[in-house]
Amino acid sequence: MMRSILHMAAPVVTMAMIATATVPAEAGAVRDQLAAQLSQRLFPLFDAVGEDARHMRTLRADPALSAALxxxxxxxxxxxDAPLCIAHAMLWTAEExxxxxxxAGTLGGMPAPDDGLAAQAGREVAGVNAIVRSYGLGDVPPYPDIDGAGAIDPREREARLRAAQWLAPLPRAGSxxxxxxxxxxxxxxxxxxDRTDAIGYEPRDGGANRAAMERARAIDWSRYRYSAMIVTGIGPEIEGxxxxxxGKYHLRLAADRFARGEAPFIILTGGRAHPRATPFAEAAEMRQALIDRYGIPAEAIVIEPYARHTTTNLRNAARLLMMLRAPMNKDALIVCNPSQSASIESGDFVRRNTRELGYQPGTIGARLSPTELLFRPLPQSNRVDPRDPLDP
Structure with a gap:
């Protein structure tokens, strides 16, 4: 019976309709809260375009883009009505x-990252392609042990492609x-x-971070030697x-260092990484342990529960320092085990940041001990990059 229902339903939303229809943005379009949050997080530029009909008209009036569309x-x-063909057709060619x-670089009145609107548009289009390739076509992602959809039955993959095909043209407010x-x-x-990881802890200035963010508004940064301690993640490989x-060693290091009173905040960074699809966000677990085991006050702890790599540990910590309005010319202190600390200081880490992020998330400063390095955030870290759709 279910098969016949699907067979009957398929013609309702055809690719011809997707190809020719103009989706209305006015009253009557449903506001899908999950899709809206995910769109805003992954595609902030084109999400803003979807919310403003003027920007949409500007783009569609561009002759070269009109031809590409x-x-x-x-x-x-x-x-x-071939799902696999449609997935390939959704990819953007280099010319498109x-x-x-x-x-997009010509749009006016839009908030822009440090490298401009055109660069951000390029990242977002590349993000669409990365998602379609990994989660639609089954290409191997950069970190296959923790990224992508994983190994799934071909019938399940086709079902996901079909569902995306049917969902994509349904009118959605702000799209x-x-x-x-x-x-x-x-x-x-x-x-x-079920990989909506990117919005699992939004807004980042609310929830577990609310008390620290409110405290930061009135902080006298000059009273402290460091703007914050950054404690990097090192997730487990054992399920459960x-x-x-x-990671527990990192917490002891952080608690001991915090007791000196030289930093107003501890930034704990680590997401849901190891093993694949773990329910535990490392930063959230570290926070609870610092409160329960070491008595660190909640208003002194900021969690960064998205990063799955050391590169993004520092990038996302830099973002939080900016959200805290910490002085950009003040050192933060990276605290972690000697092996990871040495890696962060290495030339290989600089090259990895350049390769994976396209920039350095901050400047690595002097080494204070085998477990401590100075760090100053750089504004490039605020660039949103959905090529990693679990942590853009």
């Missing part, structure tokens, strides 16, 4: 991406669908794979384990 419509329509990023459905298609693939033995 028409080519994309034709490519999707040629797929008829260039037309979109160039047009950029009227320009191109690929962004909502990517969101649907993540939702269908919340904190690794080395």
């Amino acid at each position: 028409q080519a994309r419509v034709a490519r999707r329509a040629a797929c008829a 991406a260039e037309a979109l990023t160039r047009a 950029v669908q009227a320009m191109d459905p690929s962004f909502d298609y990517a969101l649907a693939l993540l939702d269908g794979s 384990m919340a904190l690794s033995p080395v």
Whole structure:
């Protein structure tokens, strides 16, 4: 019976409809809270375009982009109702991406990252492609042990592709669908794979961080030697384990150092990484341990529960320092085990940041001990990059 229902339902939303329809942004479109939050987190530029009809009109009036969008419509329509073909058709070619990023760079009145709107548009289009390839087409992601959809049955993959195909054109308030459905298609693939990790702890200045953020508004930073201690994550590899033995060592280091009164905050950084799809966010578990075991007050702790790599440990800690409004010319103190600390200081780590992030999240300063390094955040860290859709 279920098979016949699906068979009957399939023609209701066809690729021809996706190819030709203009999705209304006005009254009547549903506001999907999960999709809206995920869109804002992953695609802040094109999410803002979807919320403002003026920006949408500006983009669609661009001749080169208009031609590229028409080519994309034709490519999707040629797929008829074949899910795998549609997934390939949702990918942006280099020429199409260039037309979109160039047009987006001309938008006025939009908040821009330090490297401009065109660069941000390029990252977001590349993010769509990365999501479609990994969560739709089954390509191996950069870190296959913790990223991507994992090994799934071919029938389940087809079901996820079909669901994304049907969801992408359904009217959604605030969506950029009227320009191109690929962004909502990517969101649907993540939702269908239950990998909405990127919005698991939003807003970052609320929840467990609210007390610290409120305290930071009135802090006298000059009273402290360091703006914060940054405690990096080192997740367990055993299913069901919340904190690794080395992670517990990091907490003892942090508690001992905090007792000296030289930093007003401890930034704990570590997300849901090891093992794959663990329910434990390392930063949240470290926070509870600091409160329960060492009596550290909650208003002195800031969690960063997304990072899954040492590179993003520091990038995301830099973002939180900026959210705290800490002085950018004041040192923070990285506290971690000697091996990880040496790695952070190495040339290999500089090259890894350049390769994976495209910049350095901060300046590594003097070494104070085998477990302590100075660090100053850089504004590049605020660039949103959905090529890593679990931690953009």
